[in-house]
Amino acid sequence: MQSLTILGATGSIGVSTLDVVARHPERYRIFALTGQTQLPRLAAQCSRFQARYAVVGDAASAAQLASLLRDLGASTEVLHGPAQLAAVAEASEVDVVMAAIVGAAGLRPTLAAARAGKRVLLANKEALVMSGALFMAAVEAGGATLLPIDSEHNAVFQALPPTYRRDPDAVGVRRILLTASGGPFRDRAIESLVSVSPEEACAHPNWAMGRKISVDSATMMNKGLEVIEAHWLFGVPADRIEVVVHRQSVIHSMVDYVDGSVLAQLGNPDMRTPIAHALAFPERIDAGVSPLDLFATGRLDFEQPDPRRFPCLPLAYAALRAGRGVPAAMNAANEVAVDAFLAGRLAYLSIARVVESVMNAMAGAGDASLEELESVDAEARALAQSWVHAEKVA
Numbered sequence: 001m002q003s004l005t006i007l008g009a010t011g012s013i014g015v016s017t018l019d020v021v022a023r024h025p026e027r028y029r030i031f032a033l034t035g036q037t038q039l040p041r042l043a044a045q046c047s048r049f050q051a052r053y054a055v056v057g058d059a060a061s062a063a064q065l066a067s068l069l070r071d072l073g074a075s076t077e078v079l080h081g082p083a084q085l086a087a088v089a090e091a092s093e094v095d096v097v098m099a100a101i102v103g104a105a106g107l108r109p110t111l112a113a114a115r116a117g118k119r120v121l122l123a124n125k126e127a128l129v130m131s132g133a134l135f136m137a138a139v140e141a142g143g144a145t146l147l148p149i150d151s152e153h154n155a156v157f158q159a160l161p162p163t164y165r166r167d168p169d170a171v172g173v174r175r176i177l178l179t180a181s182g183g184p185f186r187d188r189a190i191e192s193l194v195s196v197s198p199e200e201a202c203a204h205p206n207w208a209m210g211r212k213i214s215v216d217s218a219t220m221m222n223k224g225l226e227v228i229e230a231h232w233l234f235g236v237p238a239d240r241i242e243v244v245v246h247r248q249s250v251i252h253s254m255v256d257y258v259d260g261s262v263l264a265q266l267g268n269p270d271m272r273t274p275i276a277h278a279l280a281f282p283e284r285i286d287a288g289v290s291p292l293d294l295f296a297t298g299r300l301d302f303e304q305p306d307p308r309r310f311p312c313l314p315l316a317y318a319a320l321r322a323g324r325g326v327p328a329a330m331n332a333a334n335e336v337a338v339d340a341f342l343a344g345r346l347a348y349l350s351i352a353r354v355v356e357s358v359m360n361a362m363a364g365a366g367d368a369s370l371e372e373l374e375s376v377d378a379e380a381r382a383l384a385q386s387w388v389h390a391e392k393v394a
């Protein structure tokens with residue numbers, strides 16, 4: 001029986017994780033669930049899965065959640081604040097931590113799980129993008145097992161040899177091919193992108209996800225973050241990570257070997273597959289996902305990404321090549337810009353402009369410590385807010 005903490009239980013990944021867990025009550029029990037704003041959902045989850053702890057952001061939310069739990073007759077203990085978030089990730093009773101908080105807010109608790117040597121199931125790509133070298137050093141020092149949840153990285157993990165240790169040349173890996181759906185605007189006239197709404201940007205053609213990652217998929221910043229994520233997870237340099245637009249999202253990514261073999265992982269676009277894979281690894285368990293029907297799929301298409309349509313993708317490659325604190329600055333600027341776009345305070349096309357402006361201003365950002373990275377994050381957010389202001393409304 002494995003004891004599990006889910007950071008971000010109320011979100012899209014959190015809900016899918018609990019769906020898989022519910023199919024295997026003999027394998028997994030819930031230690032802690034965390035959420036931020038969706039308190040009724042968190043209360044219902046705690047009650048159903050008999051969570052020992054729930055963690056929310058502040059004292060007011062904790063009081064509200066405690067009252068909801070009382071009404072449900074649940075005995076879950078309610079905690080709040082960033083220190084408690086880290087505490088339920090590193091607790092000695094915990095075996096597995098699903099890191100599914102969105103954005104930089106997930107960095108500290110995910111890092112705590114890595115330092116404590118947990119099996120870390122990483123969905124929160126922003127945490128790794130922000131702190132790549134430091135995070136991977138924490139995994140190593142803590143003796144953690146890091147398993148990718150992001151569908152592309154989970155696919156790459158499955159297509160690599162089981163003994164793979166972040167050295168592509170040691171096993172004849174030539175390139176990693178990350179697939180990208182192209183998002184909701186892949187076929188739309190570029191000139192018409194000036195007027196897209198948050199609802200249009202969040203209408204992903206293949207995946208049901210949270211709003212932030214959905215906008216990132218539309219701009220292809222998601223793929224940019226994933227290029228950086230792949231670099232850190234698999235030790236592959238930027239020029240050996242290629243993005244391939246594949247509109248069906250059936251091939252989740254590929255590994256190209258020096259002998260000409262290309263290994264891919266395929267499946268229906270359903271996050272319960274990589275979640276179940278990482279939960280049970282190296283075993284396989286039922287995820288509730290229907291079998292892939294290749295006849296219904298019919299065809300698999302591949303295209304090159306157009307940098308004019310998706311300017312965030314080259315920005316992310318530039319951030320990876322610049323290194324040190326620049327990916328953290330880029331990530332923070334993107335979080336602020338996407339938030340402003342979703343709130344109707346920034347035009348869609350200005351997201352890339354805000355990110356680029358902040359990256360230019362912070363080209364010398366450092367990454368020597370967690371504190372330095374957090375100050376880069378804070379400075380980039382402040383700069384991005386001023387650029388959002390300068391770009392004005394949608």
Ligand SMILES: NC(=O)C1=CN([C@@H]2O[C@H](COP(=O)(O)OP(=O)(O)OC[C@H]3O[C@@H](n4cnc5c(N)ncnc54)[C@H](OP(=O)(O)O)[C@@H]3O)[C@@H](O)[C@H]2O)C=CC1
Binds near residue numbers: 007034057101208
């Ligand atoms: N959804 C998907 O299919 C995929 C997601 N990912 C990655 O997984 C992560 C989660 O994505 P997704 O589930 O879609 O996102 P959602 O927005 O659906 O969920 C985010 C979760 O984080 C919580 N949260 C938000 N802000 C804070 C905060 N400041 N402090 C603590 N908790 C917070 C939310 O709580 P509440 O809802 O209660 O406010 C919620 O539980 C992201 O990093 C994303 O890039 C990667 C691949 C696929």
Ligand SMILES: CC(=O)[C@@H](O)[C@H](O)COP(=O)(O)O
Binds near residue numbers: 179181183216218271
């Ligand atoms: C499900 C998942 O892993 C997302 O990151 C997905 O890849 C988004 O699709 P895009 O390929 O459109 O970014």
Ligand SMILES: [Mn+2]
Binds near residue numbers: 150151152226
């Ligand atoms: Mn992905």
